[in-house]
Amino acid sequence: MPKILLIDDEKSIRRSLREILEFEKYQVEEAEDGLIGLSKIAAESFDVVLCDVKMPKLDGLELLQKLSSEGNETPLVMMSGHGNIETAVEAVKKGAYDFLTKPVDLNRLLVTLRNALDKQHLVSETKTLRKKVAKGSEIIGNSKAIEEVKTLIEKVAPTDARVLITGPNGSGKELVAKQLHDKSNRAKFSFIEVNCAAIPSELIESELFGHEKGSFTSAVATRKGKFELAEGGTLFLDEIGDMSLSAQAKVLRALQENKITRVGGDKSIPVNVRVIAATNKNLQKEIENGNFREDLFHRLSVIPIQVPSLAERKEDIPILAEYFLNMICTEQGNAVKDLSDAAIKALQQLPWTGNIREFRNVMERLIILCDKTITDKDVKKYTSFN
Numbered sequence: 001m002p003k004i005l006l007i008d009d010e011k012s013i014r015r016s017l018r019e020i021l022e023f024e025k026y027q028v029e030e031a032e033d034g035l036i037g038l039s040k041i042a043a044e045s046f047d048v049v050l051c052d053v054k055m056p057k058l059d060g061l062e063l064l065q066k067l068s069s070e071g072n073e074t075p076l077v078m079m080s081g082h083g084n085i086e087t088a089v090e091a092v093k094k095g096a097y098d099f100l101t102k103p104v105d106l107n108r109l110l111v112t113l114r115n116a117l118d119k120q121h122l123v124s125e126t127k128t129l130r131k132k133v134a135k136g137s138e139i140i141g142n143s144k145a146i147e148e149v150k151t152l153i154e155k156v157a158p159t160d161a162r163v164l165i166t167g168p169n170g171s172g173k174e175l176v177a178k179q180l181h182d183k184s185n186r187a188k189f190s191f192i193e194v195n196c197a198a199i200p201s202e203l204i205e206s207e208l209f210g211h212e213k214g215s216f217t218s219a220v221a222t223r224k225g226k227f228e229l230a231e232g233g234t235l236f237l238d239e240i241g242d243m244s245l246s247a248q249a250k251v252l253r254a255l256q257e258n259k260i261t262r263v264g265g266d267k268s269i270p271v272n273v274r275v276i277a278a279t280n281k282n283l284q285k286e287i288e289n290g291n292f293r294e295d296l297f298h299r300l301s302v303i304p305i306q307v308p309s310l311a312e313r314k315e316d317i318p319i320l321a322e323y324f325l326n327m328i329c330t331e332q333g334n335a336v337k338d339l340s341d342a343a344i345k346a347l348q349q350l351p352w353t354g355n356i357r358e359f360r361n362v363m364e365r366l367i368i369l370c371d372k373t374i375t376d377k378d379v380k381k382y383t384s385f386n
Contacts (some may be wrong), residue, residue, distance in 0.1 A: 001115055003027045003045070007037035007063070008052040008079070017050070017104070026111060034058025038066060046074055048097075048116045051215020053080035053087060061091060068095045073123060075116035088237060126184060129270030137178045140323045141316035145308040149176065156303050157183035162255070164300045167279040167307030170357030171279040174238065176307055180276055181234040192226050196247075197239035204247045204265045209254075227260045230273045240300070241281035251275075252296045275300070310352040310359060317348045320356070322365040338365055342376035350383060 004026050008014050011032070018028045029046070031037035035057045041049065049067075053060040060078050067076065078091045081102035088099040097119070098112045139150060156163060157180045165173045174193070181191045199207050206216075210225030226235055237243070243251070254260045255275060259268040277300045286292035311316075321339055329336045352358055363385055370378045 001025060001027045002047040002113075003029070004113070005029050005030045005031065005040060005049045005051075006036060007034060007049065007055070007060070009033055009055045010052075010162040012236045013052075013102070017109075020106060020109075021113075026113070033110045034060065034063040038063055039228050041067065041072065041074070047120055048113055049074055049076045050113075051076055051078055053078055053091070060290060061087075064091065064094050064096055073120075075120055077112055077116060079136060101253055137175055137182065138323075139172065139179060140320050141163060141313060142319065143308075143313040143316045146316060148289045149305060149307060152303070153179050153183065156180065156305075158185060160274050162274070162300050162302045163276045163305055164283075164297075164303070165276065165305045166283075167278075167280065168309045168355055169280050170355035171278075171286070171307045171309055172356050173307050174236070175239075175278045176305060177234070177236045179280060180275075181236075184234070184274070186274055190230050191234050191236065192230035193236045193238060194226050195238045197242040201244040201247070204244060205250060208247065209260045210263055211263035212265040215262075219264065222262075225260070225262065225270045227254060227273055228269065228272075232272055234274045234276060237275060237277040239279055240277040241279035241283055241286055245291075245293065248296050252293060252299060255296075255299045310355045314348045314352075317359075318344050320359060321347060321363060324360055325367065328360075328364050328367050332365070335372075337370065338373040340373055340375050341378050343374050346376040346379040350379075 002025075004021055006014055006017055006021070006028055007030075008017075009032055014030050016033070018030065021028050029040060029044075031040055033055050034051075035149075037049070037051065038058065040046075051060045051063060060080075061360075064076055064078070067074070075076050075097035078088075078096045079102055080087060080099070091099050093275050097116050100109060100112065139146065139153075139286045141147075153176065163177075163180060165176050167173050178191060181187060194207060196204065206219075206223070206225065208225050208227055210228055211219050213219055213222045237251075250260075254271065257268075258272065261268055283297050283301075285293050287294045287297060291312070322343060325339060326336055347359075347362075354361075365382050366374050366378060369382055
């Protein structure tokens, strides 16, 4: 049941509004002036605050200003029997969700409250999602190898330098790319990922640079490519070692000129994008074999970051195990399970050829199949078929 705080110095108005709101299934708390209202907001949370403008001790606009300065995001709907355009504009400028004139129109009030609640729900949902995304993008570990990677990220992220991330499959190259974006000045813009290995060579150019209508059989409309979609932000070219030579040539031109041309078009489109690339291949060998352009390699690898395999940082396994235990149990709504010391040692003895990706899968398997305490016997039993 949504919880409303009603602040008004006129008892009759509070009583009539309370009756209406409770009939509409709202839970209502009252305050007869701004100071009492402020103390109630500090003591408990409300979904919406409905507040009069003219009140003794602390008026509605002063209350609104105090809440805004404290970073309180509860939607506040102002009411006034002396309403005018100037007061309404001032209230909205200071952060009020809406402004209602007394006597309050019932339909307008209910619509405003419903919209304010919808907004508050979206804000809460967005915060939750951001926390989940941020948590999922953490680089976990304190080994020397991973600390070196974190230090590089801190130094490089605020710049626009291109970065080439190398390392085996499943080692966390994408997490490094996301951290570089999240800690950069481009963080408020898009992070666009392209898996070059997953797109057929005949489609990669259209995917990256877009195409004009009619440029090929299935091009029924003009379409922007990933370079344009990442405008102002970061373009992450994952598995760039699998990109065709013709696409490599166009990427090189885009990096040199900060311009792209859509497939089937002749117009140059300026782009402002930071490019981060990643690969599990040895690009020097690919260059020797004629599969990768040397000039593109040098354009991309201004800052090289080598992500270690899990086998190179097995001292991080205890902290990784705890992290995944908490995360996966929380996701599944289960009580967090224990991991015995012997089980941790057993995990450290495994080769982990699939790196962090394989480790997460194994932890999820153990959580699902084992009892409250995961033992070394469980580890041996449920990793024998990896």
